[in-house]
Amino acid sequence: MVDLRTFNLSGTLSALSLLFRPSQCIPQAVVRNFNDLPLPLSRAFDNDKRFGKVNIRAVVLDKDDCFARPGENEIAPEFKAQFTRLRAAYPHPSMLIVSNTAGTPSMDPDLTSSALLAAATSVPVLAHRTKKPGCSAEIMAYFHSHAELRDLKPEEVAIVGDRLATDVVLANRMGAYAVWVREGVVAKEEKSLFARWEYGIHDWLKKRGVQSPVPGSPFE
Numbered sequence: 001m002v003d004l005r006t007f008n009l010s011g012t013l014s015a016l017s018l019l020f021r022p023s024q025c026i027p028q029a030v031v032r033n034f035n036d037l038p039l040p041l042s043r044a045f046d047n048d049k050r051f052g053k054v055n056i057r058a059v060v061l062d063k064d065d066c067f068a069r070p071g072e073n074e075i076a077p078e079f080k081a082q083f084t085r086l087r088a089a090y091p092h093p094s095m096l097i098v099s100n101t102a103g104t105p106s107m108d109p110d111l112t113s114s115a116l117l118a119a120a121t122s123v124p125v126l127a128h129r130t131k132k133p134g135c136s137a138e139i140m141a142y143f144h145s146h147a148e149l150r151d152l153k154p155e156e157v158a159i160v161g162d163r164l165a166t167d168v169v170l171a172n173r174m175g176a177y178a179v180w181v182r183e184g185v186v187a188k189e190e191k192s193l194f195a196r197w198e199y200g201i202h203d204w205l206k207k208r209g210v211q212s213p214v215p216g217s218p219f220e
């Protein structure tokens, strides 16, 4: 039986499309965990010469199993100091939390979680109708609504998250840069089956030479 609250149509369609375009689930950078994110974030992409000079002006952060335990609306204690550094590097309105739980109509209909999360992090939480990876228009509309980011291009956005099928596919569809946080807060053996499959899929594709798309490239 499919639980309609947690069922993610956008995510399911994305999983199917990956069969045909596997590069969509390859991130432009990989870090071990949230504490290993380099600052500024553009440094994460230094090793791939295809990208040229990367200028990250805005950051989208996933919540669950990225900087917080799933189901909690606070920064995990081990990531608090790093979170503060990241927020200082990307001051308002350049950082936005986009979660498939907090801020979605099915999981957070009265936006209680998103209000708690915004209060705990001092970062806005996007209320969005379409779950990741389908919400790129809502994300760009948020950034473009602020004068200092009115001219922001997708390739000036970094999306940080722990899931290939949602966070990384979102970035690649948008033409943004993805940073995959390989180890979140939860131990590997406690992760969902889908999350555990992603390690194997990623490593299998990489071994076969599948590369991430080049953000902003008209040829992708």
Ligand SMILES: [Mg+2]
Pocket: 062, 063, 064, 065, 066, 161, 162, 163
């Ligand atoms: Mg997550």
